[in-house]
Amino acid sequence: MARTKDSGPYDVVVVGAGAAGLACAGDLCAAGLRVLLVEAGDEVGGRMRTDRVAGFTVDRGFQVFNTAYPQVKRRMELKALRLRPFTPGVLVHTEDGLRRFTDPSRRPRRIRDMLPGRLASGRDLLALSALSARDALAPASVLRHGADGTTRDALAAAGVSPRLVETFFRPFLSGVFLEDRLETSARFFHLVWRSMLRGTLCLPAGGIGAVPAQLASRLPPRVLRTATPVSAVTPGGVTLADGREVPSRTVVVATGQRAAAELLPGLRVPDGRTVTTLYHAAARPPLEEPVLVVDSRRRFLNTCVLTAVQPGFSTDGRALVSTSVLGSAGAADAAAVQRDLGDVYGVDTSGWELVHHVTVADALPAMPGPTPLARTARWAPGRYTCGDHRATASLQGALASGARAARTVLDDLRSGTA
Incomplete structure (x- = not known):
């Protein structure tokens, strides 16, 4: 994308055009602010490329x-993405061959796959039914504010046997959380399980790059600049890698956690x-x-x-x-x-x-439990940060964090504290 000349200070410079930065910039533009969104890469999306x-x-x-993600429902035109679904449930390779783990309410003809003894015992099926009913029907706010620990703790508390944990939950959730010890926050596990029960994968x-591309397509002209890396956040705005200064009243760092920690020295970020x-x-x-x-x-x-x-x-x-x-x-x-x-x-x-x-x-971002599911967007007066590392390790978390940062910026600008 061609660069444009700077003509005076911006209200906000957003650094990073991943999901969080796109959501933040979109909300700020909708509020009438003069926004510049800069992205180091040649396209938007961050890790969604x-x-x-x-x-x-x-x-x-x-x-x-x-x-099922609330931010997805709010922001995305699903029809335009031409989505095709995965079959509900997963196949688990066991010593006895492939076994299906599924939600019988979605595929009644597959109920035989969940008969006791095939993958789970009758006691496990009762425990799973109770766990799933609670997570699917309870308001998300209840799950977010429940007691926290690890996912392994949550499964044990629900009455799931160690055998089913090792046969199904540990292999499956390793691919969801990108860790194989089930140490991820129990509250986050319940929210993820809820989204899987209520939504379609x-x-x-x-x-997946079509998702951030759609978000970017809704930005006003000349807001987005790709191939524009930022080398520093300064008292007056940001310095680009080519040495140019971009003046701005406020700056939102919406990069991944490592880059955010480099641009905002002292920012504590989780492991990746x-x-x-x-x-x-x-x-x-x-x-x-x-x-x-x-x-x-x-x-x-x-x-x-x-x-x-x-x-x-x-x-x-x-x-x-x-x-x-x-x-x-x-x-x-x-x-x-x-x-x-x-x-x-x-x-x-x-x-x-x-x-x-x-x-x-x-x-x-790693989310070992217990861990907060949301962190403040404020870093210093006029300086903010957002991303999935400030919320939950998901597209929902990234979009929600970007929306939270935009609200915080608007509140501070209106109150004169930015």
């Missing part, structure tokens, strides 16, 4: 879109979770169903046939299989994962082609 590689559509790390036809996603092309899909598969042995986080969800992700008719693992993965790890996928899917994977390999550092 999509690439075209070897004829395939690949996101930067496996991501799903949850229609989907993929946009254009990849790193994930690697491998994209394989296969002549034939190992599974025709658009469903997430997890492994009870935890050899990887999850896998799915992306082209079973969005056929347009492939241009040559081959299937695209996405598989994620914790941390960084080298060539030896990738080869091992490919062999493990053969075991899980029950097919010969030796002919699969690894078409893409992406490691995302700080893909999610």
